Amino acid sequence: MADFIKKIANIDRRYIFILIALTVIIPLLFPIGMPVTETKEVMAVYDYIEKLPQGSAILVAMDYDPAALAEVYPMTLAVFHHAFSRKIKVVGMTLWNTGAALGELAMREAAGDIARVGEDYVYLGYVVGDVNVIMRMGEDISAVYPTDYGGKPLAESPMMKGIKNYKDIALIVDIAAGATPELWVAYAGDMFKKDIAVGCTAVSAVGYYPFLNTKQIIGLIGGMKGAAEYEKLVKSRGTATAGMDSQSIAHILIILLIIIANISYFVMRRKDKLLKKA
Amino acid sequence: MGTVIGVWIAAGLTLCVYSFLYKDNPFYKFAEHLYVGVSVGYTIAITWHQAIVRLIWYPIKSEGNYTVLIPTVIGLLMFSRFIPKYRWLIRYPLAFMIGVSAGASIPRTMRSFVFEQMGATLAPFTTVNAIVIIIGVLVTLIYFYFSFEHKGPVGVVSKVGIMFLMVSFGAGFGYTVMARISLLIGRAYFLLHDWLHIVR
Amino acid sequence: MKLRVPLILCFLCGLLMIVQFFIPHPPFTNMYEKLLDWAIIISIFTIVIGLSSLIKLHYTRIARKTPERPYSVVVFVGMAVMATVGIINGVNGKEFEWLFKNVQVPMQATMFSLLAFFIASAAYRAFRARTLEATLMLVAAIVVMFARVPIGSFLWQHIMPDSVLQWRENLPEDVAGWIFNVPSMAARRAILLGVSLGAVATSLKIMLGIERSYTGSGE
Secondary structure: OHHHHHHHHOOOHHHHHHHHHHHHHHHHHOOOOOOOOOOHHHHHHHHHHHHOOOOOEEEEEEEOOHHHHHHHHHHHHHHHHHHHHOOOEEEEEEOOHHHHHHHHHHHHHHHOOOOOEOOOEEEEEEOOOOHHHHHHHHHOHHHHOOEOOOOOEHHHOHHHHHOOOHHHOOEEEEEEOOOHHHHHHHHHHHHHOOOEEEEEOHHHHHHHHHHHHOOOOOEEEEHHHHHHHHHHHOOOOOHHHHHHHHHHHHHHHHHHHHHHHHHHHHHHHHHHHHHHHO | OHHHHHHHHHHHHHHHHHHHHOOOOHHHHHHHHHHHHHHHHHHHHHHHHHHHHHHHHHHHHHHOOHHHHHHHHHHHHHHHHHOHHHHHHHHHHHHHHHHHHHHHHHHHHHHHHHHHHHHHHOOOOOOHHHHHHHHHHHHHHHHOOOOOOOOHHHHHHHHHHHHHHHHHHHHHHHHHHHHHHHHHHHHHHHHHHHHOOOOO | OOOHHHHHHHHHHHHHHHHHHHOOOOOHHHHHHHHHHHHHHHHHOOHHHHHHHHHHHHHHHHHOOOOOHHHHHHHHHHHHHHHHHHHHHOOOOHHHHHHHHHHHHHHHHHHHHHHHHHHHHHHHHHOOOOOHHHHHHHHHHHHHHHHOOHHHHHHHHHHOOHHHHHHOOOHHHHHHHHHHHOHHHHHHHHHHHHHHHHHHHHHHHHHOOOOOHHHOOOO
């Protein structure tokens, strides 16, 4: 028995890799359809955008790279889908250079046939500078972005005629793979008294609860689960919802692995103690 | 046709990277180095169009604004790094940028991350949660104060601080597992849906 | 001159940014906007520093004929193709977008997805309830992993009797929510306070010229 437990504890990690792969692939092939329950943090973002009057403008900062795509891209599409369906104008931009091309892809995909570039949305692209860009946009967006991502002067976009700086923006949504939400909170939210909503990877989400508590951010969409919740709220079935069954089963597997590992640890420890006594 | 070839190339590169799970091999090394090269090339192209053309060339060409040449010249001093005799010139653009960001951060960090957070912690202690929060913040801060030894009452308090930290790190670990599995789900979905078309 | 002027420049730029925070009126706002515009343009050229290190590393590998040199050639070919296509055809051109979508995105996304396997393996090998603190961490992690995915509420609502569900419709979610919003938030707030005060201290040291690492070595 002890030998068996020792073998289990020292199993080749490639068997664990195979198990993880199976728990992800099988639910994708044979979906279970477990319902996604919404959390307060995600509902807060949804409710805020839902209550905005038609014709308002929101700024969506897509501060991520392809590494975080699976988590943040679905929530980006869901937020755009929500805004476009409510006739809310969207100004898109990014502080990450790898987000530049991704932002363009996201806006075009979400816009589809329901939103037109220049009238319903504008994509500004990327400029180096992080904090400097955030602060400067608070005074004049066109000072940092004289043209849109494609090189068209901002003054030629009908939508941007009424949008000069943060005063003309109802909500800033930062969808991030890194620490940019903190920058938006400090340099845009608190400086210009603007409401900030955050979408982020699950890894970073834990760190933003202090800002949720102080209401420095109005809501938080965390990870693929948060994206699935938002997809449910806007009634669109995207890749986040499709992945939730795999997420659930993989988590159960990892919990079982941890429990098995700890049982084997305690059994081996007890055996060693008994041997020492003897 | 371009889309189909693109998906097959993407799938091939994905499998090259996953081959690392068996062991390090030339396919993985090829994909890894290709990724590094393409990422750098991407950065060069984006910087050229989004920054240099947009912020330097466009203001000069369309608005006749030649003042942008002053920061451009200061920025070009970064290249002095390659000439040993004039390497010290790089200090000017660095001093400018670091001075601006240091000065910008001091009052704004104090307001947003210190005063706001402290104010929320000292909220009315009318609920159990509010009491737990203030205790948690204080004991964790005491744990991180290493200027006196963690013995006696301070030792006990800092141990409670460690417990709050462990709960937080455990929650963080749970969410980290979720994040990593999500990334794998994203790639699996691409392979099964976009490449093999066996998932709807 | 070589050291003193940059230090004075750093101090003056920082001072202006601080003064503008407290006096957001002309002439400080005009100077502040100009500083930001200049800082944005200057920071474009920081790409030089990153690029030069990478090029030097791989060029050295090729020049010294190391066994890794074919891969360094791959780096340069990838860099040249992507940069050329992007600069000539534009970053919103079809070719650049095709290369980005089918070459860069899959590789970057897949590299990071490898972590899913390693985190499972690491959790199996290393996550042990050896001490009270480790047990707390383990329990919190398991609660979050169970509750924050659909299976948590699914199992709770299908296993528990109605009387329990009337008391708490979704206890796993409530417990996870409490963990995030109370004890975890308290610890993270303390970390945020400590890190922020440290950052402010470092910024002050930089402005006052006490911290000079950005000036490099030499006169």
